[in-house]
Amino acid sequence: MFYIAIFFQYVAQYMKTRMQYRADLFVEIFSDLLFQAVNLIFILVVFGHTELLGGWTRDEIIFIYGFFLVPYALFSSFFNIWDFNERYIVKGELDRILTRPIHSLFQIVLERMELESLFGAVTGIAVMIYAGNSLGLGITWTDPFLFFLFVIGGMLVYGGIFVLIACISFWADARTSIMPMMYNIGNYGRYPVDIYNSVIRFVLTWVLPFAFVGVYPASYFLGKEEWFLYSFLTPVIGIVFFGISILTWNSGVKRYRGAGN
Amino acid sequence: MNDAITVRNLKKEFKAYSSRSGLKGAFRDLLTRNYKIVPAVNNISFQVKQGEMVGYIGENGAGKSTTIKMLTGILTPTTGEVIVNGMNPHKDREKFVSTIGVVFGQRSQLWWDIAVQESFRLLKKVYKVSDEQYDSHMAHVIRTLDIEPLLDKPVRKLSLGQRMRCELAAALIHNPPLLFLDEPTIGLDVLVKLKIREFLKEINEKYNTTILLTTHDLSDIEALCERVVMLDEGKIIYDGALKSLKEKWGEGKEIEFQFLEDVTLNDLNRITASSEVKWEKDEKEAIFTAFAEDNDELISLLIAKVVADLKVKDINIKETSTEEIIRNIYDRGIS
Numbered sequence A: 001m002f003y004i005a006i007f008f009q010y011v012a013q014y015m016k017t018r019m020q021y022r023a024d025l026f027v028e029i030f031s032d033l034l035f036q037a038v039n040l041i042f043i044l045v046v047f048g049h050t051e052l053l054g055g056w057t058r059d060e061i062i063f064i065y066g067f068f069l070v071p072y073a074l075f076s077s078f079f080n081i082w083d084f085n086e087r088y089i090v091k092g093e094l095d096r097i098l099t100r101p102i103h104s105l106f107q108i109v110l111e112r113m114e115l116e117s118l119f120g121a122v123t124g125i126a127v128m129i130y131a132g133n134s135l136g137l138g139i140t141w142t143d144p145f146l147f148f149l150f151v152i153g154g155m156l157v158y159g160g161i162f163v164l165i166a167c168i169s170f171w172a173d174a175r176t177s178i179m180p181m182m183y184n185i186g187n188y189g190r191y192p193v194d195i196y197n198s199v200i201r202f203v204l205t206w207v208l209p210f211a212f213v214g215v216y217p218a219s220y221f222l223g224k225e226e227w228f229l230y231s232f233l234t235p236v237i238g239i240v241f242f243g244i245s246i247l248t249w250n251s252g253v254k255r256y257r258g259a260g261n
Numbered sequence B: 001m002n003d004a005i006t007v008r009n010l011k012k013e014f015k016a017y018s019s020r021s022g023l024k025g026a027f028r029d030l031l032t033r034n035y036k037i038v039p040a041v042n043n044i045s046f047q048v049k050q051g052e053m054v055g056y057i058g059e060n061g062a063g064k065s066t067t068i069k070m071l072t073g074i075l076t077p078t079t080g081e082v083i084v085n086g087m088n089p090h091k092d093r094e095k096f097v098s099t100i101g102v103v104f105g106q107r108s109q110l111w112w113d114i115a116v117q118e119s120f121r122l123l124k125k126v127y128k129v130s131d132e133q134y135d136s137h138m139a140h141v142i143r144t145l146d147i148e149p150l151l152d153k154p155v156r157k158l159s160l161g162q163r164m165r166c167e168l169a170a171a172l173i174h175n176p177p178l179l180f181l182d183e184p185t186i187g188l189d190v191l192v193k194l195k196i197r198e199f200l201k202e203i204n205e206k207y208n209t210t211i212l213l214t215t216h217d218l219s220d221i222e223a224l225c226e227r228v229v230m231l232d233e234g235k236i237i238y239d240g241a242l243k244s245l246k247e248k249w250g251e252g253k254e255i256e257f258q259f260l261e262d263v264t265l266n267d268l269n270r271i272t273a274s275s276e277v278k279w280e281k282d283e284k285e286a287i288f289t290a291f292a293e294d295n296d297e298l299i300s301l302l303i304a305k306v307v308a309d310l311k312v313k314d315i316n317i318k319e320t321s322t323e324e325i326i327r328n329i330y331d332r333g334i335s
Helices: A002-020 A022-049 A058-078 A084-090 A093-098 A104-111 A115-135 A143-171 A178-188 A198-207 A215-222 A225-255 B022-031 B064-071 B093-099 B116-126 B131-145 B160-171 B190-207 B218-224 B242-249 B265-271 B296-309 B322-332
Strands: B003-018 B034-049 B053-058 B079-084 B100-104 B178-182 B210-214 B227-232 B235-241 B253-259 B278-282 B287-292 B312-319
Touching: A002 A022, A002 A104, A002 A115, A002 B116, A022 A058, A022 A115, A058 A115, A058 A143, A058 A215, A084 A093, A084 A143, A093 A104, A104 A225, A115 A215, A143 A178, A143 A215, A143 A225, A215 A225, B003 B064, B003 B210, B034 B064, B034 B210, B034 B235, B053 B064, B053 B218, B064 B079, B064 B178, B064 B210, B093 B100, B100 B160, B116 B160, B131 B160, B131 B190, B160 B190, B178 B190, B190 B210, B190 B218, B210 B218, B218 B322, B227 B242, B227 B322, B235 B242, B242 B322, B253 B296, B265 B278, B265 B287, B265 B296, B287 B296, B296 B312
Parallel strands: B053 B210, B053 B227, B100 B178, B178 B210
Antiparallel strands: B003 B034, B003 B079, B227 B235, B253 B287, B253 B312, B278 B287
């Protein structure tokens, strides 16, 4: 309860600060939109050359992309830890975090949230509605609940992976360039995994389970029954990965060496 | 009375990598790294009672900050025992930190972009402070530190002195019984320093707040602390009253004379031949300084002799400053 209350306190504070820099806010939302449009155009260009991609139609792939945007928007709103090493370890900001009575990771989530990224979820839903219409998909009463569950699961998968990578900083001194690479790999989850070779598929399912952010959960709504098992694994994988990342984080914080003055 | 801080055989070691020289060395570093274990804090023990103000001093790299970070639960000790406010700081971190206040002089606790009072409001929620508690306590803090006019300004627009006063207030929002200050007066002008010192004294008297203070400015410690703990290379080399440090290590007094007539060192040596005094002359200003043991009778006798023989313009008696004492200890080591 306390954490929820604190969360909304931070959100309110965030909004107040953001309103002061309105121009900034619009530029950011606009650049996000542009980024999403470029990705969409890429899909359209690919399908300008072919009818099917590994047995998937254009609209199905657009639907997956639309779904992917929703958990991804949540992730990028709350897990801005890509610069964790520089900001918190090298500059020693973690010292300050650790002197406050809230879980350290939660504090970083609160401090670094970027709520304007949530706008991406709106785009995502719009894309899904468009693609769903073209595909003639119907909606049942369970769909909104499962959608919610899968989206949270996808966000936790993303969050878990990136928190684990941030944890490397507790053990290794040097900066790593794994973060940007991971953002790239994350994009693979937007496409049907059966178009990749089996090694990549295995990696995207069990090692860096980005497939659970895009294709697996979206398959449920597309009625691809061969993937249903994976669809329902989404929240489980999310909880497992996020749980592991929190445990790693907690033991990493114990090893924190601090920055010199 | 309870101890606010108990530290027993506390040790913190860091692994330090040493790189080999040259390109060949760099390649070898890739495979096997040389590292040595460096103790930053080496087997220290001390206790601080509730309500005490303790100065924690040492040169750069002596282990002050490392100790403070272990006491505040930021770092985990390698070995040894730390009990602060009856808790183990790194175990029950979240519960523990709501019983302490921390000010790092070189790091801001406040949010850069938002107004000071918004920061306070957020911290008030974070520390679960009730409105009544906040109002009664913080009104006093804000008044004493004179930060009322700063409350609606964003932190980035404050000067260092203004920011520091706000930091101090922020650390006290939950009225903690124990306050850690790591170089709180670094880079501040004299007026702000005085204000902060006065405020700390007041807090200490009013709430019996324990204060542990590290600083390079010994005048802070002289003004506030009765007890000092001195650290060198990770070890405690002195722990006791500031006064006895002075008595033990103070090297007598200096008496400066200026004369109305021309005087030479020989004259002075002749006049005071019977007592143990060393004279020195500052050529530029014609000031003669007598170095004598810190002994009231000896000094009054010395002055009497000089005044009887020569016409004196000015006399000035100086004690060895704490700064000098401490410099001497570090230069020569304690023995």
